[in-house]
Amino acid sequence: MPTDTVHDAAPQGEILQTAVSPERVDKISAAAYRIRHHALTMGEVQGQGYVGQALGAADMLAAVYGDQLRFRPEDPRWEARDRFLLSTGHYAIGHYAALAEAGVVPVEELETYGSDYSRLPMSGMSTYTPGMEISGGSLGHGLTIAVGLALGLRYQGSDARVFNFLSDGELDEGSTWEAAMGAHHHQLGNLTAMVDINALQADGKTDTVLRTEPVTEKWESFGWYTQRVDGNDVVALLAAFDNAAAQAAAVGRPSVILCDTKVGRGVPLLENREKAHFMRIEEHEWQICREQLTAGYEGKASA
């Protein structure tokens, strides 16, 4: 099928209306809360770290692990599993929390995060951690690997899907766009990219480091089925995943879900921190963080 036919198969940027049941939302919201809690546990061991990113991305991680991925926690290398690639290695703290929530990594192990001889190094590495598919951390690699994985799985008759987690900073890297072109060219309907857009990178706000907007139009022009949602809105996230799956099944086109998130989400003390990329959190503040997280979750849960 010529690729330009694919390009015209569905309207771009339109979010199809999908009913998301309250049970699904509650389940994922609870998982996201526990992921945030795990991230604080790990952050406290170090006294610092990429806690803000883990809190911001917790809803995305909860949604993909709790609602989308097909995997066996007791057999992380199960051949038929869906693949989740963490391209952003420094988000490992969030990924470990999700792996603990998913039952792949024991919860007790989280407190070894970043320590000597731990299976949970500060940057995600496939040789260390069960469930970690790639060694990220040098950014802009994940989507290139994802293209090959999706091609390879499809060629071998597998119906497994590939999910690649990127951050908006990774959109700076040219390799990301090479992969975006490759995925569309090869009509990889089994590939879904998730981009955490927290508008922040190492040297400062993304629009002052290297302006990446308009992001939605970029992905659309590269031929991807593109949806942009509030990445901290579980209903919107789940609907976007449903749309992506339906779109993939219908026309075989890669999907991207662009998720606007807030660094430190769920812990007001950290949401407004000036130095947010690599946070230092004082010893007495961890308890406040946990209390704020729980209060926010319970407030939401009872609302």
Add this chain to the structure above:
Amino acid sequence: MSTTTEAPDTAAAAATPAKPKLKTSAMIASFADPGQKTSNAPFGHALVKAAQENDKIVGLTADLGKYTDMHIFAKAFPERFFQMGMAEQLLFGAAAGLAESGLVPFASTYSVFAARRAYDFLCLDAAEPNLNVNIVGGLPGLTTGYGPSHQATEDMAIFRGMPNLTIVDPCDSIDIEQAVPQLAASEGPTYLRLLRGNVPTVLDEYDYTFELGKAKVLRGGNDVVFISSGLMTMRALQAAKALEAHNVDVAVVHTPTIKPFDAGTVLKEINTDRLTVTLENHSVVGGLFETVASAVVTAGVGKRVVPVALPDQFLDAGALPTLHDRYGLAVDRIVAKVLAELG
């Protein structure tokens, strides 16, 4: 600290007695000894000073200004600083373009990203036309416990193959401060293995000045000669002092310029009866050891050379002191190796 799960009881967690603190792997770790004299951001301040005297100097980075001390320059000369985003091919291609326009760019990122991912752009855009593009690579060798994504253990091996490129592996803040204006003044591309943040100040205690392309004998010694570069010169000097207690007299030759290499000075020191040891913060493949070995063989000197270097493998993540001990860069490990060699 207790680990809580589904129903977090934060009060209980706070009341649990603290376990011994685990050693951790901060990305930006210091290799300075506790209490050691240091200088903050020597590269950034040296670049500002050089730029005050040379209005052609400009700075660039790839979303790592704060982490390569380039932010000092960016603040002093905002109009002469260009943020290229996390896009290393753009960073070095653009640096070449700036040089083509007649400017003298210093472009910073981590060594891994410069060496591994932007090589083609550096090689063809900057080195082949022999442009004055100055590459500034943070976290060289094993200076972070963050794992292989950030450990540039093979950066010199990669870069030594690039014609026209000058490679400088400074020991301390003195080396960096004195190197920056010389790198700016030298024609052709250069690579500075950047030590950033609070950088030890060591060489002020020796009769030493940095001269691009020159090796310097820092101390004499009758039994052993250390040939070292980078932060390992600091360790070499410490190990030499420690070996005095074992009645072992060690000379230290500092070779901050890896390419072009001052083979004359180094071979004069090696071609003696003393045990020769090279010390480098780099893989045993393709760095100082092989540079020295090549000089020795080329000159026809029949002489064994013992390397202190990182092993030819992807290294672990962990706390930096732990890793320096594990991979043999710690002073105690150097001392033990020398004593074993001397039998």
